[in-house]
Amino acid sequence: MIHFVLLISRQGKVRLTKWYSPYAQKERSKVIRELSGHILIRGPKLCNFVEWRGYKVVYRRYASLYFCMCIDANDNELEVLEIIHHFVEILDRYFGSVCELDLIFNFHKAYYILDEVLIAGELQESSKKNVARLVAAQDSLVEAAKEESNSISNIIAQAAK
């Protein structure tokens, strides 16, 4: 099971956090501090895994952004490494060659996408196409809602005249 997902920049700035196991707010900050201390200093050729408090943290670096996932001791690390990549590929499809800035300004969208990929700490969908379709469906709904509200406000505006 994945206990949490962290996106940290090379400077140690937090870009995204998602907790699937309960951690108190104080504990969260501590975890992030501790893990960025462990992970950001690691050289490029080393393992993409860090053993930590009896769990394992699998991380992968994309440009200047580290994607980290914390898993149980008996989980398959290589699989999780690919789950990370799967997520990044989906982000890439959605944003169109995604970069860190996309995630900074649209962090809520990244959350929506993550919710379609992982649920309750497990991979829920391994088909990129299905995820893309669902996210698109949600977005179109949002668009429709926007238009609707616009038209309503137009009507109100006209009625007010």
Added chain:
Amino acid sequence: MEQLKSFGRELAMGSQGGSSKEFLDLVKSIGEARSKSEEDRIILRELETLRRRLSEPDIPRRKMKEYLLRLAYAEMLGHDASFGYIHAVKMAHDDNILLKRTGYLTVALFLDEGHDLIILIVNTIQKDLRSDNYLVVSAALVAVCKLISEETIPAVLPQVVELLGHPKEAVRKKAVMALHRFYQRSPSSVSHLVSNFRKRLCDNDPGVMGATLCPLFDLILEDANSYKDLVVSLVSILKQIAEKRLPTTYDYHHMPAPFIQIKLLKILALLGSGDKQASSHMYTVLTEIFRKCESSSNIGNAIIYECVCCVSSIYPNSKVLDAAIEATSKFLKSESHNLKYMGIDALGRLIRINPDIAEEHQLAVIDCLEDPDDTLKWKTFELLYKMTKSTNVEVIVDRMIDYMINITDSHYKTEIASRCVELAEQFAPSNQWFIQTMNKVFEHAGDLVNPRVAHNLMRLIAEGFGEDDEGADTQLRSSAVDSYLRILGEPKLPSLFLQVICWVLGEYGTADGKYSASYIIGKLCDVAEAHSSDDTVKAYAVSAIMKIFCFELAAGRKVEMLPECQTLIDEVLASHSTDLQQRAYEFQALLGLSPQVIENVMPPDASCEDIEIDKSLPFLSNYINQAIENGARPYISESERSGTASTIAVASASQYQHDTSSVHSLKFEAYDLPKPRGPVPSIQSSSMSSLPTISSDLVPVSEATYTTREEQQNPKVQTLADQISAEIGVRLRLDGVQKKWGRQTYSSPSAPSTSSSSSTQKPSNGMVTSETIRENTLDSRKQQIPEVSAEKQRLAASLFGKKAVEKKTQAGTRRPVKEIQPAVATSAPEAPKEDKVIAPAAPPPDLLDLGEPSETATQTIDPFKQLEGLLGPGAGSDRASGPGPSVSAVATADLMSMVTDMPPIIDSKSSDKGVISSTVAKKGPNVKDALQKDATARQVGVTLTGNNPNLFKDLLG
């Protein structure tokens, strides 16, 4: 897909335009903050603003949505935004789906299952689970997974179960996952739904089927026997997937549905564990997967690794086992640290089936042990721990202790210390070595080891090691005393270790007559003085001094009171700790007694003698009778008391459950009035639960005071002695402590035959023979290089081989010879003499063999590099001359290595865009995207020359 991409882009931009200037400014200023404290200041200011805004009346809903996102942002950066949680809950209740989604998102980010506000959201979730719009239902299900706690499961369970039959597969999938979550929270809540899971396993949609494997895995982990009938169908699913029968959308890097395959393999491993019949169904499909998986891609290796795990868990079969061994050796020989790590892990699993497998990989393992990568090193220690036996325990534990001294992480220090102790207890070759090892562990990690270990050590020194040889025991004790006196010179020692030292010195310090009583007492006084703040150490020291005095007096010798000892006793007499005080008073009392009495009170070396205690305490009966006549309550025996207490506990627990099952453990009935103390009440009414426990608690307390008073009234020496020795006895009683001296768990049956057979079987296994040979020869050439030092080989020999120890020089050459065997085609059983002759002769064919593969290897690597240089000279130089030259250069190099396993389409795309991008100031593949992004960035005001130019770099290169 292109369409979707641009659509996503537009949306992203659209929402950016939608966000207010304030939010963009916030994000920007956070991005430019140079320190954590600056960032904190900005966020605190932001939170203050939000708090003010949120308290205003009639906030427009669109504005509210943005405030919530800003709160989520602050929360993400580690600040408390709890004042806004309620607004998120409210927004989730909104009818507008746009706002509802935001509400659910933020609620899921803010709240955990235990939060008080959960109760307010349950109603909203119930309503949304019934919605016609499947997107609303999906959003609610995502929230269910995060927020529903054990108490609230019943509120939504029926609806979630109903959703298992929803026409949309996305909803069915999420419903399955929600039930999986419920199972984790409270297994009993969904135990009746097993049939539903089985039905979903046959769902038309592969995604739903894949999701169903999650709850099934948990259920099977709990009780494999009830699901044995699934083996055949699971195997057939796995087979179909491996044969690419699933839609290609589930392919990932050319592997058919790898994530589902891995889940299936995990379940099969559970079902086949120790079950020959179930396992026999799996062998064919496992062989198939081993054959089909590409070991060139990461995901292929993930599946292979899971196969190895499965093989090591199910009933062994020689054919699949060989395939697993071969896969493992490929991992170990790989250059990638990740694969080495997986290889070490796999090896640890396989040696449980056959301990000899490790021997073949000894040098690879030692390389990992000396690797600078801590993760790999730690994993290797785990492997060594698993393969320790009496022949190699000394080397392994020494290594572990060296490692332990060098690490700082307390979690791992504790772990490795306890492993050292366990191995030493199990396999210690000699008592001397054991004591030394324990000393080292205590010295360097004394504060981290379990106190049990200290008691165990004391007991071992006291009892000897189970042999009848009294001489050996005394020798051991005196050597322990010697070493402890030496160690006391160290400036800083852990408290637990000092306790052991004090106890041993007190018990055996003067036993062999080597050291005078006053010398030992002086040392003990030093300890007490140096650790004056540690009461436990002081107590041990005082007791030890007391014991030495007693032994001397009992032997009829006169002991003079050292001045520092006198000061210590005086100080302790006035101590705040009653325990210390009591020890000092006892000490004084003892000094005044005659030698015969003292010998009875403190017999030498009596720590392991059983003390018989007459529990009925007959000497007190007069007193008790008198008390009862005077109106005291009679004693209620412990069993009666605990009996009543437990029924009360059960009653109250069931009542509690009853309460909690109805909403949220709020109690609406009034509490009963406390009743005056009387006989223990009958436990008919469960609402009385709190009272009787208290009154029954009172009973033993009063009893205890009686006895102590009695003791004080007639201070018999005998009781005092009882107390003291009972105290010592209690300390040493170590129930449930394992002690297995010299017992070997791994017997190694005829090692050479199996290992040689496995190596000869290799070529017959087919398929990758040439590759393995190449690798082998490559490897063996590496060995020829004198860098593989004799020291390493010696280490290997001491870790792995019994025969290797005999011929140290052979240890190194043996492996290459064995590896070359298939190539040279010599017969397997060879005389050691021949080995030696062949070994030096090996290099020529080696080189010949190597000629080709090494060339191809360079060919495969180099052209790419050259191409890269040709294709993107502009890009390369541009990147290098960017704002952060060194950083970005490293990053790109990194990315290249990371994404080498990407499908070729993307590769070609990025490389051909690379040329264009050189003109557009290091932008990503899609020029239009990049330009747009750049424009927004400018509009937002984030500049390229900020302190993090990498923000613009495409994550996928």
